[in-house]
Amino acid sequence: MYTPRSLLPSVLVACVGFAPAAPEPAPAHTVTEDGDRVHIAGTALEASIRKKGYVSGVEAASLLDRKTGARDLGFGLDIVDWIMEPGSDEAYRDTLTGDLPYVFNNLHHGKRAKRSIEGPQICTQAKALKPTVIRGADFVAVKQDHTYALAAPGKKTGSKWEQTLVFPKGKRYFVSADKVTAANASDAMFLRIDMPGHIRHKSGDTFSAVYLSYHGKIGPTEFEKDFAPDEKFLYTRDDKNVPRRIIRAYHIRDPKTGTDGPWLAGMTLDPGAVYEAWCHQRGYVCMIEEIGGRPVKAGESFGAAFVVGYFDSIEEMEKVYDEFAGNRGLEVTEKGWKLTKAP
Known part of the structure; x- marks a missing residue:
């Protein structure tokens, strides 16, 4: 049929108007937030970050591996404590406020003398944090921070801890970093964290092995009775x-x-960022790690970066490790994220 030229534009417009719109790409993650927590659900991993109560890191038993249905076994992942240094607080312990006193020569802390520079312990005593969510095209990130409000005699308050957590699309792990900008100077300042996290169990029923790259595999029978961190499996740099x-x-x-x-x-x-690392039994398998342990001047920063999550084998862990090795910091904007050599 002949179509007059005068009608062609309207015919074309009509055709264009009925063309289906391109579908919007599915978001990498679903993020829900309320007064207590931020919950992140992706195709491979789920996790929650608490705003109140036991804070910092990823909430206990919230890291869900969608492939297997497994969850973490402890009290949280990348959980944060005090800023510390080697040495004893015995001479002034009775003057310390809050949770700054640090008692050693026991099964909990071993015989190695250490003392708190600033506190309180963030996970149990900060009480509330204000995490900020950053959404990217193929990731979700959470940033949170806290300024320490207690200090030992002769020390200032005001050191700032910052934590960044990145959940990449389709990965069974998250990437994180902890950074401290110091208000004080120290010959060997370190930040104490749980890395990855502790292991709750009854006579080794929830795990078949512990793996420490600097030691090897350890069977669950080694953790049937309590022992001090410096008794077995202690790493010191x-x-x-x-x-x-x-x-x-x-x-x-x-x-x-x-x-x-x-x-x-x-x-x-x-x-090189790890000063000391524990793996001992104290009612649960305790996986404390201390970051730093080098001279720091007031105003300087130190920290470390991590990968935390699920793997099918040690070989797979090593492959992912080598992909990201050598970094201590983590930067993120809506445009993307990257690991950095400096904290």
Whole structure:
């Protein structure tokens, strides 16, 4: 049929007007938020970050591996404590306020003398944080911080802790970093954290092995009785012999069936950032890590970056570790995220 030229534009407009619109890309994650927590749900991983109560890091038992249904076994992941240094507070312990006193020569802390520079312990005493969510095209990030409000005699308050957590699309792990900007000077200042996190169990029923890259595999029978952190499996940095990797992991198993699940690993991406690392039994397997332990001047910053999450094998952990190795910091904007050499 012949169509007059005068009608062609309207015909074309009509055709264009009925063309289907391109579908919007699905978001990498679903983020829900209320007064108590931020919850992040992705295709591979779910996690919650608490705003109140036991704060910092990822909330206990909230890190869900969608592939296997496994959850973390402790009290949270990348959980943060005090700013500390070597030495004893015995001479002035009775003058310390809050939770600054640090008692050693016991099963909880061992015999190595340490003292708090600033507190309180963030996870139990900060009470509330104000996490900020950053949404990118293929990730979701959370940033949070706290300024320390207690100090030992002769020290100032005001050091700032900052934490960044990034959840990349489709990954069974998250990337994190902890940074301290110091208000005080110290010959060996360090930040104490849980990395990846502790292991709750009854006679080793929830895990079949612990893996420490600087030691090897450890069976659950080693953790049937309490022992001090400096009694077994203690890592202390030797700058002449720093390990290639710092990977600390546990192999989850079903306590009812005994079936092994995935490994949950915490990987410190620059081994030289780790001052000391515990793996001992104190009612649960305690996986404390101390970051820093080097001279710091007031106004300077120190910290470390990590990968935390689920893996099917030690070989897979090592492959991911080597992809990100050598970094201590993490930067993020809506346009993207990147690991950095400096904290």
